[in-house]
Amino acid sequence: MDFGIVLQCDPPAARTVALARQAEEYGFSHVWTFDSHLLWQEPYVIHSRILAETRRVMVGPFVTNPATRDWTVTASVFATLNQMYGNRTVCGIGRGDSAVRVTNGKPTTLAELREAIAVIKGLANGRQVDYRGSTVRFPWAADSRCEVWVAAYGPKALALAGEVGDGYILQLADPDIGRWMINEVRRAAIEAGRDPDAITFCVAAPFYIGQERQHMRDQSRWFGGMVGNHVADLVARYGKDGGLPAALTDYIAGRQGYDYNEHGRAGNTHTDFVPDEIIDRFCILGSATDHIARLQQLKEIGVHQFAGYLQHDNKEETLRSYGETVIPALREHLAARS
Template identity: 70%
Template sequence: MDFGVVLQTDPPASRVVDLARQAETHGFSHVWTFDSHLLWQEPFVIYSQILAATRKVVVGPMVTNPATRDWTVIASHFATLNEMFGNRTVCGIGRGDSAVRTLNGRPSNLATLRDAVHVIRELGSSRAVELNERTVRFPWSVGSALEVWVAAYGPRALELTGQVGDGFILQLADPDIARWMVRAVRDSAEAAGRDPDDVTICLAAPGYVGDGSSPSARAHMREQCRWFGGMVGNHVAEIVRRYGTDSAIPQALTDYVREREGYDYNQHGRAGNTHAAFVPDEIVERFCLLGSPHEHVEKLRELEALGCDQFALYLQHDNKEETLRQYGERVIPAMAHPVVATA
């Protein structure tokens, strides 16, 4: 299993770059960021600095969208970074949430998302594409390679992901829900004539390493990560509006949003926000990874058995450096397949 870290691009940007450098030192292979240009600083500018300060990590947004950026500009960003730093980028994309809604816009429909995935991947991989009744390409781009991973929750979005995504981003770490969603993506890939194993599975959720046996410490961890249930609930509420509560979507995902009253994007992805009180402790525990390194490893092994290729660790809490250190020294080594010098 690979490990990524998900950062917000809060100022100063040098702090984001430093956390990315620490992540690479501790064995993380990917550095992701939020992409919401009103709420945080511009990620593509910061990617250039992260790549310059590191040796191997792959960078990308978790996630961008087809609505707030021109697709050819997105592809140009990636192709330029790849030329500068040697194909160390990946494009995470979804229909659009905070970047769109803060502008009073609407998420893109799935047909638009499908087209955007194709255009961004082709141009970002130094290939020509048909767009607006013209054949276009970057004449300066040679040898760029870009994968596009699709973030999804609802049935139709999961189906689309299996049909066109190089990867699937699922923003929660509940094994029961993940099992259903991973199966839906793989079934869709197989129905589309693809090898289901060609779709990289990335699960992303907050991880907080601390004293899992202390009730007060455990409660603090939950409060630091409760925002995530609110963020996921923002997507789930839309799914419930569209499909109702009697669809094939697991009830464990849909039940908890019944008490949801609203969402304040000014506090999006932040610990201690005021709109996540409806998220019960059980959901925080199920959706996130909390507790001792041993507890993290146990849950990660369960997720790996479901087909998770990468776990992306959200670090929006007050224990960033220590969590990175514990992952580097205890969690990631425990998840590695043993290699012996002699046998």
């Protein structure tokens, strides 16, 4: 299993870069950042600095969207970073949440998302694409390579991930819901004539190493609110009984809106509707032993990467514990002599 961290681009940017360096030192393979240009600093500028100050980690947005940038501009960013730093980018993408809603916009349609993925993937991998009636390519990016991983919850989005995604991103760490989501993506891949084993499955959630469970829950409750935004969209579209797992839809019954000024922040004031049970299911909290047990469950259902949201008050200790205890426990052990 691979491991990533997910960072917000809060100022100062040097702090974000320092956490990325520390993550690489502890054995994490990916560094992801939020992409919401009004709430936080511009991620791609920071990505360039992270790549310059690290040697191995892959870097990308978690997640970008087709609405806030021209698709060819997004592809050019990845191709340029790849040329500068040796193909160390990955594009996480979804329909859009905070980046579009803060400006009173709406998430894009799945049709637009599909088109954007084709353009970004084609250009960032050195190929020519059809774009607005023209055939275009980057003549300077023939050697660029960039995978596109699709974030999704709903049935149609899960099918899209299986049909066109190099990877699938699920933003919650519940093994039961995860099994259902992964199976849906794999089924769509098979129906599209793709090899489902070629898709990377990534689960992302807050992760906190500690002993005071209620404090860890309170530091992570924001995540249930963030997931609730997407779930509310799904319930509005498909209905409460629209084929989605009840564990994903029931808990938003008390949701009364969302303040994007506090998006993704510990201690926010509008997620009281999220019960402790959901936090325990969606997040990974507790001792290193607790984390290893949950990650083993995720690995068994086909998860290839766990990406931990690091928005809490125990960042360094969580990274250290993962580097020294958790990551080694989930890696293949090889003997020097047999």
